[in-house]
Amino acid sequence: MIRSTFRHLPGVGPGKEARLWQEGCLTWDDALARGRLSCRGGGGAAAHLEESKARHEAGDAQWFGERLAPAEQWRLFSAYRHSVAYVDIETTGMAWPMAHITSIALYDGVTVRTYVHGENLEAFADDILPYRLLVTFNGRSFDAPFIERSFGIRLRMAHLDLRPVLRAAGYTGGLKRIEHSLGMGRGDLEGVDGFTAVLLWQHYERTGDVRALETLLAYNVEDVLSLEQLAVFAYNRHLAELPPLPVATLPQCGCAHNPWNAHPEVLARLTR
Incomplete structure (x- = not known):
């Protein structure tokens, strides 16, 4: 495209x-x-x-990203999908600088990587830099600036934030609402939101219960796995609104495997 x-x-x-x-x-x-x-x-x-x-x-995706409006960044997806990083962060729930990142999920279409505060979080700063296209949901307002402030780095790649792209296609609201409107489910993580993620981290820090951390990482990873499906959907949806061009639609991808499992008993304890 x-x-x-x-x-x-x-x-x-x-x-x-x-x-x-x-x-x-x-x-x-x-x-x-x-x-x-x-x-x-x-x-x-x-x-x-x-x-x-x-x-x-x-392969200078950033050059195009700087010249396209946020709602038009979908045009980059097929060309730079080979070097894409789907990213989502979880935090302690307050605004910068009172809050800090608790976990980050990164998915490149093949491999899922997770980063945890106090363990391997610092490795993310090097791991993210080679990618040419960053894909987030509401990341221009939240994830990207939080990452840049936390690590003291600049994310020098094109940024496809799916929130304005999907809004331009008629899909509004948060990530979970849009997923539901498209028939995407989350299994054991159905109903879990950012506030629950904060509670999971607090419970893990207070008790050392690794089940809480595993559930948090499962939730974090689920966000980035859905970003790939939504990016393909948004690309095809916008392409369908244009006159016939020598551009092929993308086959919809299935949801990749989440390497972390949610623990329903922990969620039930925290949310009751």
């Missing part, structure tokens, strides 16, 4: 992009061959298109 995108170019909005597609400029190469595109900025349209090609060939 990124090679059929013109919205990242200066002065190109939805109307102009739609007209380009109608005129047969379905890709950057089409626009270069037809010479039908004009846009603001030095060097002219051809220079902007050639730079787009060079940036894409170099």
Whole structure:
């Protein structure tokens, strides 16, 4: 989809992009061959298109991410899915700087990794840096700034926050509400939310009950596993709203295996 995108170019909005597609400029190469595109900025349209090609060939997802609106970041997904990090954090429940991260889940489409405060949390700062596309839900407002402040790093990659992307497709509310509207369930973790995650961490710190930590990690991982399914859904949903382009839809993926198990008896004790 990124090679059929013109919205990242200066002065190109939805109307102009739609007209380009109608005129047969379905890709950057089409626009270069037809010479039908004009846009603001030095060097002219051809220079902007050639730079787009060079940036894409170099795998520079961040360059496109900086030039696309948050609701349009879905256009990057298929091109950079090979270097994606689905990320979700849990915290002690207060605002920065009073709170701290308790756990982080990272899933790259193949491997699930978890990080725990007081154990291996610091390793996340190095592990996240090689990825070119970050996928979160509400991460622009919460996860990303919390991570950057906590670790003193900059997340220098494109950021696909699914909350504005799904809102633009008509799906509003929190992650669990959207999952339910799409028929996605959570098994033993049904009904568990961020407040429960705080209680699980407090119980683990107070008692050392590893079942509470395992349940917290199971909940944390469930969030990142659902992000992959929602990213595929959002990509296909937005693509279906566009005129026919030389772009294939993505096959919906099944939910990957969660390596952690929830303990219902712990949840029942904390939530009754």
